[in-house]
Amino acid sequence: MRATTCFLAGAAVAGSALATPLVGSRQADTCAPIPSPFPTWQQLPTQSSLPDPLLPRKYTTTDNVKDILVRKGRNRIQTPEQWYKCRQPEIMQLLQEYQYGYYPDHSQEKVEATRSGNTVNMAVTAGGKTAKFKATISLPSGASASRKAPVAWGFYRTLDALNMTVPEMDASRVGVTGCSRLGKGTLAAGLFDKRITVTMPMSSGVKSGAGWWTSSKLGTFVNHALNLPYDAHTIAAAITPKALIIDQGTGDASTDSKATAMVVYPAAKAIYDWLGVGDKIGINVRGRGHCDMSGFSSVLPFVQKVFFGTRTTKDYNNLGGYGSPMSTAFPWSTAVPRQ
Ligand SMILES: *[C@@H]1O[C@H](CO)[C@@H](O)[C@H](O)[C@H]1NC(C)=O
16 A cells, blocks of 8 residues: 555544544654656646645645635644655655756765855866856955854855855855845745755746746646646745745836735745744835845844844834735635644
């Protein structure tokens, strides 16, 4: 018999006792097997609301929300342990399969780094090939090996190299940021590299087009978006438990600031809240347009809170002119399993 999922094991234990509340059951320790091959869009059900991050792909139906009301969503992830052990890894697989392509196996790579002043040179060797690149560092004044500064920009191998060559930097306080296309890169970095302490995508949404930014598999979902087993909020939620601060300008319709603020952010926050890390996600809705530099200073208090515990009175849950979340788009968030 195939291995069952986390929650199915719980359901099986409850067996015929239908009256037994299944919510909160903690029995399971096996996760659903990774599907191979992955389903095509035709094999995936259309979903009338944003995909429920707590529902494994295997149990996704067109009627998820009804299932939560009628059957108490017994196939959903019930505990944070199940989220981190089963569902978050499954989301990482789905995202690599349908959107990002597969992340390299870093254990098969070798990295060499040298530092020359404020330039760090890297050579990464894998599969007999070597790629060379460099990073420029700008240290705040006063930074030294005994007074380390947080890294303002880091990526997987760059972070390794900085850790090896720049003792003035604190590799346990790492932020990654970028705007527009680099905002999408930022989101991907925070998603795949859990050493990143705070992920700061700026103006990083997109309404349509720009197919070259993703794996061509995502293109098969054009005109079939309702079959996609995840959405932008799923990506944001999969960054848990690490911090995420989103910056969007109201004058920037092409990156869909409105939907980012009213749908993506609150839907992801529901998962952060449920996991007990609600203070690790925030949004800065500002005026003005694409990649406005004011975004950086506006998110700084949030970043300082994450890095140093510095208090701030700024409300990073404020959707500004957009008002309130459009919760009808993600009705599952009002019925998360009780802890
Ligand atoms: C930095 O290097 C130290 C010593 O090798 C290691 O323990 C630590 O995990 C590294 N940190 C990062 C963020 O890679």
